[in-house]
Amino acid sequence: MYQFNLRAILVYFPLLPQSIAVTLVLTAIAVVASTLVAFPIAKARMSGILPLALLARAYVELFRNIPILVLLYVYYFGLAQAGLHLTVWWASLLALVTNAAAYCSEILRAGYSTIAAGQREAARSLGLKGWHIEAFIVLPQVWRVIIPPFGNHCIGVLLGSSIAAVIGVADLADWMLATGSDSFRYMESFLVAALIYIGLCQAVAAGMAALDRRARLGRH
Amino acid sequence: MFASGNVWDYWAVFLDGLLLTVELSIIALIAGFILGLFIGLARTYGPRPVRALCTAFTESFRSIPPLLLFFGAYYGLSYSTGVSLSPFQASVIAMILEASAFISEVVRAAFRSVERGQWDAAQAVGLGFWAALWTVIGPQAIRVLVPPTIGVYVAVLKDSSFASIVGLVELTRAGLLVRDSVGDSLTVFLLLAGIYFVINFSISSGALALEKRFRFAH
Numbered sequence: 001m002y003q004f005n006l007r008a009i010l011v012y013f014p015l016l017p018q019s020i021a022v023t024l025v026l027t028a029i030a031v032v033a034s035t036l037v038a039f040p041i042a043k044a045r046m047s048g049i050l051p052l053a054l055l056a057r058a059y060v061e062l063f064r065n066i067p068i069l070v071l072l073y074v075y076y077f078g079l080a081q082a083g084l085h086l087t088v089w090w091a092s093l094l095a096l097v098t099n100a101a102a103y104c105s106e107i108l109r110a111g112y113s114t115i116a117a118g119q120r121e122a123a124r125s126l127g128l129k130g131w132h133i134e135a136f137i138v139l140p141q142v143w144r145v146i147i148p149p150f151g152n153h154c155i156g157v158l159l160g161s162s163i164a165a166v167i168g169v170a171d172l173a174d175w176m177l178a179t180g181s182d183s184f185r186y187m188e189s190f191l192v193a194a195l196i197y198i199g200l201c202q203a204v205a206a207g208m209a210a211l212d213r214r215a216r217l218g219r220h
Numbered sequence: 221m222f223a224s225g226n227v228w229d230y231w232a233v234f235l236d237g238l239l240l241t242v243e244l245s246i247i248a249l250i251a252g253f254i255l256g257l258f259i260g261l262a263r264t265y266g267p268r269p270v271r272a273l274c275t276a277f278t279e280s281f282r283s284i285p286p287l288l289l290f291f292g293a294y295y296g297l298s299y300s301t302g303v304s305l306s307p308f309q310a311s312v313i314a315m316i317l318e319a320s321a322f323i324s325e326v327v328r329a330a331f332r333s334v335e336r337g338q339w340d341a342a343q344a345v346g347l348g349f350w351a352a353l354w355t356v357i358g359p360q361a362i363r364v365l366v367p368p369t370i371g372v373y374v375a376v377l378k379d380s381s382f383a384s385i386v387g388l389v390e391l392t393r394a395g396l397l398v399r400d401s402v403g404d405s406l407t408v409f410l411l412l413a414g415i416y417f418v419i420n421f422s423i424s425s426g427a428l429a430l431e432k433r434f435r436f437a438h
Contacts, residue, residue, distance in 0.1 A: 002299065002300055002301075002302060004300065004403055024225055033317070038341070043280055061417075061421055062417060064376075064420075064424075065379040065416065065420035065421045065424065066378075066394070066413045066417050067345035067379070067416055067417050068378075068380060069382060069392060070392060070395075070409060070412050070413050070416060071383045071394075071413070073395075073396075073405075073409045073412070074406075074409040077399070077405035077406075077409060078405045078406040078408075078409040078410060079406070080405065081404070081405040081406045082406050124299070144261075150397045155283070158285075159283070159285040160285070161285075162285035162286075162287045162288065163287065163288065166287070166294075166385065171286050173285060173288060176288060176291065177291065180291070180295055180296075181268060181320075184299060184310070185299075186291070186292070186296040186298075186299045186300070187296040187297070187299060187300040190288060190291060190292035190295075190296040191296075192290075193288055194280075195286045196283060197283055197288065198283040198284065199282055200363065201282075201283035202283070202298040
């Protein structure tokens with residue numbers, strides 16, 4: 001008769017910190033890289049130059065509508081057949097970044113659309129130029145508006161990073177798969193991993209809420 | 221690896237997989253909608269302890285990666301209850317949990333978007349809570365509810381690809397199987413990506429058109 005017993009998987013717990021670290025590092029790199037990729041996409045979509053805007057729109061629609069698991073298979077197995085052998089780590093990262101950039105560019109676009117044209121005009125009349133206007137006038141205001149959706153986006157990337165386990169990156173989801181099949185304590189390993197993911201999501205949400213509060217206070 | 225034949229010879233395998241993917245996601249959406257509706261309403265109008273419980277449900281199942289849900293539903297439930305679930309049953313359970321968590325958020329936002337004055341007006345003409353919910357508040361919330369629900373459907377359909385992990389031969393697993401017998405990874409996975417894209421893009425474009433129509437109806 002089965003009995004729930006967490007002690008049965010206690011010997012696997014020392015592997016947890018390492019796997020959580022892998023999940024967090026993968027998530028952090030993917031968030032940063034996808035945001036960098038998302039900027040030119042968002043800019044292209046708002047450029048008013050039809051071919052550029054269409055290309056950016058095509059990117060967003062394409063990568064929002066393909067399951068991230070299938071993307072991973074295309075990069076890991078498909079590209080290998082075409083002669084480009086990516087490691088499990090790079091294939092996972094590429095899947096996460098190309099997927100996340102599509103969502104992130106939409107968030108940025110929404111953020112930019114809230115900036116009144118007068119802001120740029122005022123900055124120009126003060127003598128600010130090009131990237132100064134972008135970096136010191138526009139971006140800080142965009143950032144304030146997008147904090148809440150950006151937080152959700154980070155959580156989405158964190159959850160998505162679990163695909164890496166499918167091809168064998170030793171992240172938190174992989175810890176669960178390995179522990180489960182090694183000990184046959186599937187329920188226990190599921191619950192432990194699930195609780196940690198929930199905890200991580202709550203931590204990200206709390207962090208972003210704190211940033212949001214600070215940004216709101218600064219506005220007055 | 222034995223490589224034989226052409227990817228296109230296996231179109232029937234892809235079609236079967238696709239039908240199962242669609243079947244799975246529709247069952248999950250309908251059951252998830254009913255469950256999510258109750259949870260969302262309980263979170264909006266329920267007494268405090270019920271509200272806390274339902275919030276915990278939503279927050280939990282929104283924060284667990286789908287890969288884990290399928291794993292937990294298939295291996296976890298089978299081993300801990302002794303009832304061996306088929307990959308299909310386990311996948312349905314995992315997807316209902318995920319869909320209902322998403323839907324409950326949508327429902328809560330939709331019902332809260334209905335103005336407070338509508339409740340007062342309903343009360344003033346003598347309607348009780350349920351009558352007001354059914355005849356006054358509900359119809360207004362439905363309009364707000366439809367577009368994001370279709371968004372949830374696309375998300376659920378995409379996440380159904382994780383059912384391949386527990387051995388269900390839906391579209392993604394069908395692709396993996398064809399790849400094993402043909403050996404042409406690139407064609408197979410690009411084809412998979414293409415099929416998912418066409419379906420999801422049509423659904424989300426439809427949702428956008430619907431959203432415009434609903435907006436005009438006001």
